[in-house]
Amino acid sequence: MGVATIARLVGSATRIVVVAGAGISVSAGLPDFRSPNGLYAALGATVADPAAVFHIDAFREDPAPFFAAAARLVAPESAVLPTATHAFFRELDDSDGSGGASDGDAVGVMKPDIVLFGEPLPPAVATCVAADVRPGAADLVLVVGTSLAVAPVSTLPARFPAGVPRVLLNRTPVVPPGGAFDYVALGDCDAIVGALRRELGARCWVIGRNGMAGGWGWGHGDVWRAGSIAVPDGVR
Numbered sequence: 001m002g003v004a005t006i007a008r009l010v011g012s013a014t015r016i017v018v019v020a021g022a023g024i025s026v027s028a029g030l031p032d033f034r035s036p037n038g039l040y041a042a043l044g045a046t047v048a049d050p051a052a053v054f055h056i057d058a059f060r061e062d063p064a065p066f067f068a069a070a071a072r073l074v075a076p077e078s079a080v081l082p083t084a085t086h087a088f089f090r091e092l093d094d095s096d097g098s099g100g101a102s103d104g105d106a107v108g109v110m111k112p113d114i115v116l117f118g119e120p121l122p123p124a125v126a127t128c129v130a131a132d133v134r135p136g137a138a139d140l141v142l143v144v145g146t147s148l149a150v151a152p153v154s155t156l157p158a159r160f161p162a163g164v165p166r167v168l169l170n171r172t173p174v175v176p177p178g179g180a181f182d183y184v185a186l187g188d189c190d191a192i193v194g195a196l197r198r199e200l201g202a203r204c205w206v207i208g209r210n211g212m213a214g215g216w217g218w219g220h221g222d223v224w225r226a227g228s229i230a231v232p233d234g235v236r
Helices: 003-012 022-028 039-043 050-054 056-061 064-073 084-092 123-133 189-200
Strands: 016-020 140-144 166-170 183-186 203-208 211-218
Touching (some): 003 183, 039 050, 084 189, 166 189
Parallel strands (some): 140 166
16 A cells, blocks of 8 residues: 555544554664564563563562563663654644643552553543544544554454544554454554655654754655754755
8 A cells, every 4th residue: 555545544634543552662762562572572581471571460469570671661761762653643633732740658669650461441541532433533543553462452443433544554464353454554654654744745843852842844755863853954
């Protein structure tokens, strides 16, 4: 499937839902889980079942293996830049979000604010999904950088109404529950995004060494280069 067709879908859509996996961050130096060079492969030399390390029961019994594994996912802040795919999603997002954190006293082991295997998803996830899959809520679904190996996220593409195009941008083919994707582009996520941006002549978000910096501009071509400041000619 040529990216020109997918670019036309992106360019004409007004309500895009993105389902993204760890694969979109590999070029930033953060490993994914299931690829040959991913976290599970790295842990396989020392752990019989790498996935079990991320189960809530194992964490409660002995959190040390989890924290040792999680350290592989954390790079020094100065060494991590948004990828081309991150930047593309930022362009698609018409609104800014904000997050917060609370401080307090804690005794013992503090579990990170993530969902481990064996734990239910927060109720807010179901609320958001229900809003996204209702008829008329979305007119395009992009699934990017994921093996769709874990439920319930693996079932999400099939939940959108018929007629909403489902597009896979991924290194490897994936067939989710409910049937194949309508459109597929295989390859490196950043390379696919670069090709989409060339087709779209998309506006550019300038990436600085400290993350998202600068402002909106206009330009053509794949200007995103992980690990460096990439400013295309003519961007203002």
